[in-house]
Each structure stands twice: as structure tokens, then as C-alpha cells.
Amino acid sequence: MRPNDPVEHLIALLAKLPGLGRRSARRAALRMLMEPESRMLPLADAMRAAAAAVKPCSNCGNLDAANPCHICSDNQRDQGLICVVEGVAELWALERAQAHHGAYHVLGGTLSALGGVGPDELAIPRLLTRAAGAREIILALPATVEGASTAHYLAERLESTKVPVTRLAQGVPMGGALDVLDDGTLAAAFKARR
Template identity: 65%
Template sequence: MGGPEIDHLIALLAKLPGMGPRSARRAALKMLQQPEARMLPLASALAEAARAVKVCADCGNLDSRDPCSVCIDQHRDRSVLCVVEGVGDLWALERAMVHHGLYHVLGGTLSALSGVGPEDLNVQTLLARIAEGEVREVILALGATVDGATTAHWLTDLLRPTGVAITRVGQGVPIGGALDVLDDGTLAAALRSRRSA
């Protein structure tokens, strides 16, 4: 088509979520038609993000600082901890502006088919945060999938002896739905209607 460099660019773009080979070709073409305006700033931003962004040691969020901007925000309710599967879910809840406490990113859900067990999840940090004594409620904001439900039940059993209130997101999250693709109103309704686990 246009040389190995273009083919390589298209192949890399096609690996991004929501991008197939056709979308990747269109994106590559747009960037290549105006490299100074589109491609070079993108390359610079990618390099800067790769250098600066790190995982928050407290919650698992991605940010240019550690602890992240959410964890250091003194206006947040430190007694409420919202447990999410991934950073995309945290960002979705932040975008909806419905949770004013802190977060904890598990880094996945239990899945026998995918070989994900308890040791693969960020649970020890969660237990340590609860042991500090400031957390009074843990919201399990996991997707309404089989793996999400399995993980929520497992976490409920694990956390019950700590004495913290354990709630789950309620109506609004459809069965099979992932939090990071829901609209803000649905996320707000789901968080407001949480119930005991």
C-alpha cells in the first residue's frame, strides 16, 4: 500500500480498542496527510504520557502523580471506598460526578475461564486500607456480568469480618453491562440506588 512504515502504523492503530483495520487505515491517512498538525503532537503526547503516568500505589488509578489526584483530594469522603474492576470504571464514575469518596481498582474480576484467581487481584491493598480504620462503607461497583457477580460475592464474604458496611450498585447497570460504557445518568442512578450486599 504505502511502505512498511505505514503498514506498521496501521497495524499498531488497529490494536487499539474500537479500532479495526479499516478505522486504523482512515486514522493513519488523516495523520499522514498533516503530520505536523496531527501526527507529531500525538507522538509527543504519547511519549510524555508513557514517561509521566504511573499507577497510584493507594488505589490503582493512573495519574502523573502518586498518590493520584483523587487520593490526595481533601474534599473527598475518606470513609467511603468504591471498588471497581478497572481504571476505565473509575474514570466513568468520575466523569458522572456521582461518587465523592475514594476508589480502589481491583485490576480485574475473578474468572475461572480466563484463569484469574484471588491472587491476581489487588486485594491486599484493599484490606490494608480498610484495616487503617477510616473506611466505613465499601461500595462494590462491579459490572453486572457473571464474573462481576462472582467477584462481588467473594469480596462480600472476605470483607464482612472487617465490620465495614458493604453495598453494591443497584438498578441502572444492565446484566452483561460494563460500567465504562454506560451513560452518566445510568451510572448516577446505579450508584444512588446501591443496596447492602
């Protein structure tokens, strides 16, 4: 590898993306470099534009170019039905599965004593404020130890609001992340929540 080689630098940056290893990054870089005008430059422009325009929604935490986001602004959605997710990837997975037609709330992670993530690092105060106007809070958190402890903590904190708190039903495997499940499994788990 030559120092300051732009091709190697491109490959190294692409290899840092989720789902891309060094071989896949090399193939993607080669494809873009072979057709820079039709592949690489439009991608660079789109990435620059997204970096400048996309921000977290001040209401739910989703990433969007509008604030509030397109989901929070949609009059067709049931704003009294709030689905709490760990991150934006899970929100996008539920949207892809068309399993939820209400509002969302992105926590920004799950509680983790080992990882040093406590309640103050998550968007819990905003959730408690939003819960006052809700009919139901759906906890769509991962089926992990951290997800279960976060769900338990939230259920306790939301108890005083008298708003029903539900969780996703079986179908989401233990240790599974929502953003990698197939749409059918995710939709079935969402419909069978308790």
C-alpha cells in the first residue's frame, strides 16, 4: 500500500461501513472508479447533501431532513400510539415491515451497566412527557438482557401515567436485533404484542 493513495483510502473508508468487509469495499470502489461520472460523483453529492440536511427529529429522534420528521408530521398516523425503539435502525425496520401506523420514540440505546449507559444517557425524559398524551406505549426493544432491563425500567417509570404499556410478543428471537429480522417475523411479532 502506498502512503496517501486515494484508492486505498477510499477502500479503507468503505470497509468501515456495516456489512462491508475489505473485499466488498474493494469491489464497490472499483465499480465506482470505473464509472465516476455516473456512480461516484452522484454518490458523493448525495452524501454531502444528506450530511448537511439530515438531523434528529426534535420530537421522536428519527433522522430526517424535516423537523419534525415526516412520521411526526403525518396526520394519517395515530399519534396516541407510541412505539419505543432502541435506535433509528429499528424504526426503519418497523416502517419497512409496515407493522406500525402510529408515532415512534427513539431511545438512543438501551440501559447497560457494563457499557456505562444509564437512564440519563437515553431519551427517557422526553418519552415521559410524550406519554401524557398517549393511549398506549409499545416497547419494541431488542430481546436481549439490556433490552429486557430497559423495558422493565420504562414500564416502572410509565406506571404512574396510567397509560397501557405493551411489549412485542414472541417471534423476535432472544439476542436478535429488529433491523435484521425478516418483514414477516417482525410484523407477526408486532401484531401479537401483549
